[in-house]
Amino acid sequence: MTIILYTATVILLAVSLYKDKQKTVKAIKKAWKAFENIMPQFLGVLVLTGIVLSIMNAETISRILGVESGWLGTIGAAVVGSVTLIPGFVAFPTASILLQNGAGYMQIAAFVSTLMMVGVITFPVEIEYFGVKTAVIRNLLAFLFSFLVAVIIGWVHTV
């Protein structure tokens, strides 16, 4: 995936350079400025991710998701998903193992959905661009929506 991203960037950069050197230099300057502007927030988010993931490891997550089933378990799963930041290629296999160990589909769906849509740790980056109000409403709506996703996924796995 990263290779595709780099290839596309290099090709577009080359085309841009061929068409207009000055504009390309300006584009790169803009890129650097935008990166530098958000860097402090990125760094904070990365350290926070490290701390949260060291505490919320696979065992802790499975304990929370495995112990309680039903609504309490679903709420717990949604909260865990909201405060963690795990890349999908780690999260999905983990979720799969949890399912095999007896976790319910509803809980797993709540976990996966909030994991992707709700970002408590990335909140500092989000408010930098969209302000507190928008970020709070977006995350709240996404959190509530995840319960709908959980109920529907739970339901399709029972029929």
Add this chain to the structure above:
Amino acid sequence: MKKLFIRYRFFLITLLMLVVLALVNTGLALKSFSITAYSLREVLLVIPPIFVLLGLLDIWVPRHTMVRFMGHGSGVKGVLLAVLIGSAAAGPLYGAFPVAAVFLKRGASFRNVFIFIGAWSTTEIPMLLFEYEALGPRFALTRLLVDIPGIIVISWLLGLSLNDSDRLDIVRKVEKLTK
């Protein structure tokens, strides 16, 4: 110096948390540190090309083109484009915000920008393949089918919740960050 301190205060707070953790539980702190180092490597690998693409987009895509395709009155076309571009992306959620900012700056509507963020967060195609493999077609496809209308409804509600001064505030923030 003071300005630098304010800019980095969040980062400094997280570092302080790490130090406190180290005093309480050295093992956990070391683990946190190695996870942070690992994610930093990931970020430094993925983020630079995204920002270069953003710079190019900002310079080359004329405002009226963006307005026509994703602005007010772009209708279904704008919604579809927002879903497609967001879904084609791969990367953590925080990568979506700078991209969304440039879209907004270049004239995309708020609703379409929110749809884009939603699609980036949940219907990324590369991630969908992982999900399909790990959790099965029933799980992955149901989630996709529920998520697409869900994202559109959330974006619509989010758009409704913002008044003019909120919008102006966001536009100002975005202008400042993508100068």
